[in-house]
Every structure is written in C-alpha cells, then in structure tokens.
Amino acid sequence: MEKWQNNRAWFLVLPVFLVVAFSAIIPLMTVVNYSVQDILAPGQRVFVGPEWYREILHDARLHEALWRQIIYSFTVLLIEVPLGIGVALTLPKKGWGVSACLVLLALPLLIPWNVVGTIWVVFSRPDIGLAGVTLNEILRIPYNFTANPIHSWVTVMIMDVWHWTPLVILLCYAGLQAIPEAYYQAAKIDGASRWAVFRFIQLPKMRGVLLIALLLRFMDSFMIYTEPFVLTGGGPGNSTTFLSQYLTKMAVGQFDLGPAAAFSLIYFLIILLFSYIFYTVITSYDKGEAK
C-alpha cells in the first residue's frame, strides 16, 4: 500500500488545543498581560515591565501572609495525613459498617465551603455556640476566636481538619482495600508484628494514594479562602489573613490589578514548585525500588 503523507493528523489535536487555550492559556495570558502594565483607567494603560513583581516581592505584608500560609499548610498536612491513615486503618473492612462509616465520613466533604465556615462560626461563638459556651462556661477556659489570634488559628485549623481529613481517610481506605488478603496471610506466617505489617505492607501499598492525598491537601490548603473568610474574615488583625485573602483584598478591594496579577503568578509558581517537590520526592523513592 502506498504511504499517505500529509499533515492532516494535526487537525485531530485541534479540539484539545482549543479547549486548553480557552480554559488555561488565554486567561493566564490576560493575567500575565496585566502584571506588566499600570492600568490608570479603562483604555489608558502604561507598560511598566517587572515593576509590579519588584513591588510585590518587597511587600512586607505579603511576606507575612506567605509565612502564615506555609506554616498553616504544613501544620494541617502534618495533622491530616497521619490522622487520615490512622482512621483508615481502624475502619471496618467488610459488613454494613463499611457503608455507614463511609457515608458519615463523606458528609463534611458534601457541605458547601461557605456553609462550613458558617457552621463553625455558630459552633464557636462564645455567646451561643456549643463549643464556645462549653469552653467558656463549663470548662472555664476563656475562649474567643474573634479576639484572640491563637484561638482563631486553632479554630481555623480544627475546621480544616474536620472538613478535609475525610478525604485523606477515603483515599487511604481505598488504598488499603486494594491490598490482597494473601499479603496479610503471608505476614502472619512470617510472624510479622502489627507495626511491621503497617511499615512493610500497608504503607508501601498506600504510597500512590498518599501522594494524591498529599498533593490535593497541599494545594487546597495553600489556596484556602472561603472558610476563614466566613469564620474570621482574616482577623483578628491580620492573624488569619492567608495568601488568597490578601490577594482578594488587593484585586477586588483596592482594585490594584497590576500588582494583583503579578501576585497571582507568583502564587501559582509557589504552588507549582511545592507540588513538584512533593511529587519528585515520592516518585524518586519509587524508582529507587525498581533497580
């Protein structure tokens, strides 16, 4: 058969190219565009080059928000991942308990994010909230998340743990369920302890889902906006103002589109960088094994 030579196959990638262009490339390029211009009025703009980037990188309040964000994300990961693994290990493996547990666990994931914030506002209020009243009136611990920065931090974190640990649990549970029974039987015959079973069977077999859990939880917590916005509004002071809240203030509150665009791009790059590091660390461990 004669070979049929032309470049028509390129047309086959066109739909994908269009979708990606409209969903990612064009919006992103708009942001890039804004980040290098000073927009004085509609139709009146000046090219300022890297000026906004320079300004943003030297913005002390942004540095504070970034540190706050990093500490927040890592603390939340350190709590949610081990807790998620722990709970997944104790869940029943079969029977009616499985579906009961899974439904209960999935509930927080089904609640809209601003409702989660509202629930926790009501729950924590020192005057009417169950937690607030219990702490203040019964346990006699002075607690006020709207006035005390430490209290507001702890409240936001507990809310995040309550909201998102179920995701880690569900992923880990799926990973655990995929381990064939023979592994546990072999471990029994080999006389392995409970810890050894976890260390050498369950943890290695969960590595794939843990990577996904880690990435999802990192990205989501690093971009957290709605819940603290509803719960604390970023306060007291700036104590719970995370990056996206600061960004929103800048872009929507003050209408500084140039700096906000530059900020967005830097924000995006930071998330990309951390995700890349997580991914490389975990998958390189994988490759080490295949030798």
Add this chain to the structure above:
Amino acid sequence: MARINLNDIAHSYRPKPKGPEDYALKRIDNVWDDGGAYALLGPSGCGKTTLLNIISGLLVPSEGKVLFNGQDVTGLPPEKRNIAQVFQFPVLYDTMTVFENLAFPLKNRGVDAASMTKRVHEVADALDLTPFLTKKASGLAADAKQKISLGRGLVRSDVAAILFDEPLTVIDPHLKWQLRRKLKEIHDRFNLTLIYVTHDQVEAMTFADQVVVMFEGEIVQTGSPQDLFENPEHTFVGYFIGSPGMNLLPVALEGDAARINGVSVSLDPAYAEKARKAGGKLELGIRPVYASLTDAPAKNSVKGRVEVVADQGDSKIVTVRLGEQAFRCKAPEGARIPEDVCYVSFPPEKTKLYSNGKLIK
C-alpha cells in the same frame, strides 16, 4: 519434621451451618506423612484452599482437630506452627531487598544476625537467588518473586511443611517445568513435607508421590498417580484424571451382565453380585485407552457409530456414539479405525462399576 493428622475436620464459612451444603469442607480425616510430596488436586471451589488454610492455621476449622506429630495445634495461629505457605501470586515486601525479604521471618523471630546471614545465603544458594540478594525484590520477574516467597518459608529452620497454593499460576509455561524441578530438588535437599494445591492434573502427577483428589469438600481418593489412573475410586477421579477422562456409562444389571444400549456386557459373577448389593445409581467406567474398536462383533462388545476421529500425533481419540451416549476411545497411531459402524469391547479386568459415584471393589 512433622506428620500432620487431620481428625474429622469440617469447615463452614457460615456462623451457623444448617445442612451439608453450608460446608466448604465436609469431613476430612487423613494423614500427611512426614517428608511426603503431596499434590492436592481438584476443581476450583472444591475446598482445596480452605483445607490448606486450616493446615497452616490461617483458618480455625468449625469442627475437628489438627495434629502436628500428635500434638493438637488446632487453636494455634500460623506463626506458632512450623508451617510455611506460598500463595498463588508472589507476596513480597516491596520496599525490601531480596536479602531482607528472605531474612524477614527470621528477624521477626529474633534470630541473631550472624546465623540469619548464613541461613539466608544457604537458601539463596539453593534457589539460585544469590545474584539478586542486594536488589529490590519488586523489580524481579515473576518466577524469581515466587522463589523468594518460597525462600521465606525455607529459611526458617523449624519449618516442617511447606504449603503451596497454585504457586505456578502466574509463571510462564517454559519456566513452570524449571520451577517444578527446583521444588523437587528442594524437597529432596531439605526433606520437608510439601503439600501442593493445583487444579492442573499434569502438574499434580509430575510433582507428587501421592495425589490427593478433592471433590465438593471431600477427599475422594489418595494414591500414586498410577493408582489414580488405574483404579479411580470415584467417578470424579476417573473423569478428572487422564485426558480424555474415563468413559462413564449408566448401566443396569441383568444377571451377571451389565446392559448398555440394549447389549449385555458380561461381568465377573462375584463382581456383579457386589454391584447388586451396593445398588444405587450404577455406572460403568472404562479408560479410553482400554476400550478397543473393531469392525466385527467380538465377545463383550457393544455396537456403535464412529463420529469424530481426532489425531493427537501419537494416538487417535475416537468419539463413538453408543445410543444416547458419546464414548471415547484412545487408539494407537497406526490402528485401523472403522469408518462408520463399529464395535467397542470392554475387557473385564479394566471395566469398573460405580454405585452413586463410588467404586465397587
């Protein structure tokens, strides 16, 4: 070293079994001699794996006792029994090297480092795994992985029996032979009791000194491969062992003869008498290789029609229609096969009678 006795073992996976249909294992009472190579043969779902898990301690039987050298171990967990088990799919500790994998059972039992290293090297040597010792176990081929699973059983000096649960399922055919030979070699070298579960009769026959055939939760026969072929004690054994399996024809007794297809096949009078006493549903069984075909009627022959002749290279499998029944003969390669009408003769010494599936002796 251990002799394993199963005393009246029965097992049901249901908490409150009612009838016999609730039992995965129906009553098993047998002895596995020390140092024997056994194959446990049977179709899928006949209870082979259940029986194996009861011996290794992964399952506690609903009824009966397991004795190792006369000592009751029924309630003991697997790690307290001197038993190792190799599963259908290789089970490895992925993050460990081959050495660490092999050393794992010893480490868990607190064996000191020097004797552990020595023992692991011995076993690795026996299994040809020495070149891989420092490699990660997860990157190896399926046969090497399965050898590691076996090695984890062999390293324990206290192990008296190794149980195999269809261990060659995931191995390429040409490596199966090699691995089976390796198993034989290991059996001779370490003098262990091997119990090998399979549903492949060739595998069972080439591997084992004694083949134990299971059917619907019961052991129907234990014997050497030759025994199973010559004297199947149950119609299932006759049909399951040999290719093609035994011909089984429903018959009625008439005096000292069995009536097939309107024709009588005369039997030994004493044997016919026993069959009459046994009663029940009677079947006549004969191996295809022992039934001969002729174009003319002979003594003890039944008329039939040749339907299909399949040439196997070294022999011919002839399908003959005897009334309602399809009947198979295995004729030597050079033999003349009648074109259409033929006569099948039944040599009395090779013709067996079964009552309700069981051999009449």
